[in-house]
Amino acid sequence: MKLLEARTQKGLSQEKVSRIVNVSLKHYQNIEYGITIPTVTIALHISEVFGIDPREVDEWKDRRQPT
Numbered sequence: 001m002k003l004l005e006a007r008t009q010k011g012l013s014q015e016k017v018s019r020i021v022n023v024s025l026k027h028y029q030n031i032e033y034g035i036t037i038p039t040v041t042i043a044l045h046i047s048e049v050f051g052i053d054p055r056e057v058d059e060w061k062d063r064r065q066p067t
Contacts, residue, residue, distance in 0.1 A: 002058050003032045006050040021045045034059040
């Protein structure tokens with residue numbers, strides 16, 4: 001699941017989520033766009049806000065190719 005989908009399903013803005021999770025708006029945007037991987041604590045908090053399993057967030061999945 002994409003963070004954008006989860007956020008829109010909850011009817012929240014990026015600014016509102018950033019305030020709930022206590023990170024800057026820019027940091028949350030970078031997380032949502034897949035530029036930055038959040039710390040475990042922040043990832044769990046975001047997952048809790050959206051009511052989703054953190055292991056199912058597309059932006060946080062390992063994209064390395066198996067060797």
